[in-house]
Amino acid sequence: MSEPATLxxxxxxxxxxxxxxxxxxxxxxxxxxxxxxxxxxRQEWTQYLGEGVNAKPYGVPSKFEKxxxxxxxxxxxASRQSSxxxxxxxxxxxxxxxxxLCFVRHHGGEAEIDPAKHRFMINGMVDKPLVFTMEDxxxxxxRVNRVYFLECAANSGMEWRGAQLNGCQFTxxxxxxxxxxxxxxxxxxxxxxxxPKGKWVLAEGADASVMTRSIxxxxxxxxxxxxxxxxxxxxxxxxxxxLRLVVPGWEGNMWIKWxxxxxxxxxxxxxxxxxxxxxxxxxxxxxxxxxxxMDAKSVVTNPSPQAPLKSKGPNVISGVAWSGRGAITxxxxxxxxxxxxxxxxxxxxxxxxxxxxxxxxxxxxxxxxLLQSRAMDDSGYVQPTKDELRKVRGTNSIYHNNGIQTWLVxxxxxxxxxxxx
Numbered sequence: 357m358s359e360p361a362t363l364x365x366x367x368x369x370x371x372x373x374x375x376x377x378x379x380x381x382x383x384x385x386x387x388x389x390x391x392x393x394x395x396x397x398r399q400e401w402t403q404y405l406g407e408g409v410n411a412k413p414y415g416v417p418s419k420f421e422k423x424x425x426x427x428x429x430x431x432x433x434a435s436r437q438s439s440x441x442x443x444x445x446x447x448x449x450x451x452x453x454x455x456x457l458c459f460v461r462h463h464g465g466e467a468e469i470d471p472a473k474h475r476f477m478i479n480g481m482v483d484k485p486l487v488f489t490m491e492d493x494x495x496x497x498x499r500v501n502r503v504y505f506l507e508c509a510a511n512s513g514m515e516w517r518g519a520q521l522n523g524c525q526f527t528x529x530x531x532x533x534x535x536x537x538x539x540x541x542x543x544x545x546x547x548x549x550x551x552p553k554g555k556w557v558l559a560e561g562a563d564a565s566v567m568t569r570s571i572x573x574x575x576x577x578x579x580x581x582x583x584x585x586x587x588x589x590x591x592x593x594x595x596x597x598x599l600r601l602v603v604p605g606w607e608g609n610m611w612i613k614w615x616x617x618x619x620x621x622x623x624x625x626x627x628x629x630x631x632x633x634x635x636x637x638x639x640x641x642x643x644x645x646x647x648x649x650m651d652a653k654s655v656v657t658n659p660s661p662q663a664p665l666k667s668k669g670p671n672v673i674s675g676v677a678w679s680g681r682g683a684i685t686x687x688x689x690x691x692x693x694x695x696x697x698x699x700x701x702x703x704x705x706x707x708x709x710x711x712x713x714x715x716x717x718x719x720x721x722x723x724x725x726l727l728q729s730r731a732m733d734d735s736g737y738v739q740p741t742k743d744e745l746r747k748v749r750g751t752n753s754i755y756h757n758n759g760i761q762t763w764l765v766x767x768x769x770x771x772x773x774x775x776x777x
Contacts, residue, residue, distance in 0.1 A: 423447045423662075426457055429526060437465035438565075440508070442529030445655070445676065446663040451533055451704050451711045452503075455587050458532035460594045461508055463629075464565030467614045471598035474562070476544075476582070480619035483549030490598055493582065496539045502581065502604070503710045505678045507531040507650050509607035509634055509755040515742070517751045519762075519773040523662040527761060527773060528655040533678070533711035536602050538583030541576050541618070554620040558627075559601050562616040569610045570624035571603065575648075579604050582615065605680030605709035606648040607755070609634050639750025652679035652739045653758040654687055654714075654731035665720060665769035673700070673716040679733035684712035686732040691718070693726030693762060693776040694741070700729070708734075725765040726776060742775060 417424050426441040433439040443459040471490045479485040508530035514520040521527050545557075550573070557576045561567040571580070581602035584591060591597040596613030603610045609629055624630070624646070636644040654677035659665045673691075677684045683706050688697040700714040714729070731739045742759030749756075764774040 421447075424457065426459065427525065429521075436462075438463050440510075440530060442525045443532050444525050444662075445529050445531075445657045446524055446660050448657070449674065449713070451676070451713050452587065453532035453534055455534070455589065455592055455595075458506075458534065458586075458592075458595060459508070459530050461530065461608065462563075462565075462594070463567055464563045466594050467561075467563040468593060469562060469598060469614060474598050474616070476599060476615060477617045478544055478548040478620075479617065480558070480621055481551035481554040482545075482620050483551070486544070486548045488544070490584070493539065493584065493599070496543055498539055498543050499537065500540065500581070501535055501537050502579075502602070503533065503535050503705070503707045504602060504604045505531055505533040505650075505709065505711045506602075506608045506611055507653075507678070507680075509609055509650070512653075512757040512759070512761075513754040515759070515761075516746075516753055516757055519775050522773050524655050524657050524660045524761070524763075525662055528653075530608070531678070531711075533676075534586045535588065536581055536583040537585035537588070538581040538602065541580040541582050541601070542578075544582060544618070545577060545620070548620075550620055553622050556621050556624050558617075558619040558621060558625050559610070559612040559615065560617040560619070561596075561612045562614040567609075567612055567629065568625065568627045569612060569629055570627065570646075571610060571648075573620070575603065575606070576618075603648075605650060607634065607650055610648065634755060636749065636755055637752040639752060647756055650678075650680035651756070651758045652681065652684070652731045652733045652737045653677065654729040654739060655761050656689070656727045656729050656763060659727065659765055659769070659771050660763050661771045661773060664771055665765060667769075668720055668722050671718055671720045673718060673727065675700075675714055675729050676711050677702075677714060677729065677731035678709075678711045679731065679735075679737065680709055681735040681737055682733045683708045683710070684731055685734050687712070687714040688730045688732075689714070689716045690728040690730070691725045694728050694730075694760070697730065722767045724767060725763075726774070727763040727765060727771075728760050730760055 424447045428441040441460045476488045511530035512527055555573050557571050559569055583602045584599055599615045601612040601615045636647050656675040658674040673689055677687045687700045689700045690697050700716040702712050702714050704713050706712045745759045762774050762776055763771045765771045
């Protein structure tokens with residue numbers, strides 16, 4: 357989609373970030389000309405008993421929350437066994453993704469594994485090959501809880517050659533951010549005794565695709581986890597139950613689900629998912645390999661195509677930012693396509709290699725907006741524009757698109773995925 361012809365007539369609106377400006381307009385939100393029967397009259401739900409405790413033993417969202425659901429794009433893949441569903445970013449707030457709403461990527465369908473029969477092996481260039489049961493793993497010392505984002509390398513991959521998918525769920529929804537519980541991979545490797553010649557590890561899954569990826573030993577010994585829980589409960593089957601690898605800040609394909617084996621070697625293995633796939637095809641026909649890191653990225657989730665503006669007056673720009681290099685330190689927002697920027701307010705906990713939530717309060721008078729966000733992390737990295745990224749990478753790639761996203765918000769409040777030059 358091309359830049360709207362009316363761009364030259366857009367005027368910068370006054371961003372009233374949190375403070376006195378927001379307080380001054382707040383009373384207008386509650387103003388009412390006549391009594392509202394929904395507040396002054398007794399409502400039907402107060403006149404009968406509701407369901408009792410444990411009517412829904414696990415708990416489900418309210419029937420009124422109809423938008424909170426993962427979705428797949430039916431035409432995106434040939435089969436559901438090798439497909440993806442998307443986190444509904446536009447319907448969420450805060451920084452932690454609920455377990456039932458985390459995006460899913462399968463390469464050979466979902467493995468159903470009895471944890472009592474699952475085994476995890478360390479072999480290769482080690483002093484003593486080891487095999488662990490799930491009970492062994494949970495008795496290992498050094499258990500930790502860590503918050504990390506997991507982003508598919510193909511997130512935003514459809515956008516390399518221009519605006520395509522109309523919704524932040526579909527442009528950016530191959531990501532989630534949860535609390536993982538597990539033991540550092542380093543503990544298992546130390547137990548086995550890694551050979552001084554060992555430089556790489558091969559992580560292997562127990563699913564039908566036998567997903568395998570090569571990981572530098574330095575990363576494996578740094579912050580990788582062998583995890584069995586997320587957000588305080590056991591991994592969901594679609595997230596690798598009973599065991600998965602956590603590779604903080606690096607592309608999601610390396611986070612092997614249904615983890616069954618780690619082998620030590622002296623060089624990468626050149627597996628299918630790191631040769632024919634998950635490499636970056638450049639403009640001159642060469643491919644970049646082992647581009648593991650997920651660079652700083654952000655997106656405005658509200659307003660956006662799936663979350664239009666409904667009212668004039670006080671409104672809130674909301675979104676998420678993340679970086680595989682470290683912690684998000686600042687997010688700027690623009691309402692005029694990047695001509696002018698103001699710093700948003702980062703709210704809630706911020707951790708290295710985890711999502712951060714940002715807000716910017718503003719008054720909307722019905723003018724068109726070109727909404728953008730730009731993330732910065734503690735390494736000094738600044739999220740690039742799509743044009744800046746294309747000058748280096750071209751448009752042949754699928755993976756690692758972290759360019760700045762633009763939403764056009766129309767006078768009626770609807771929004772569309774566009775690009776500006």
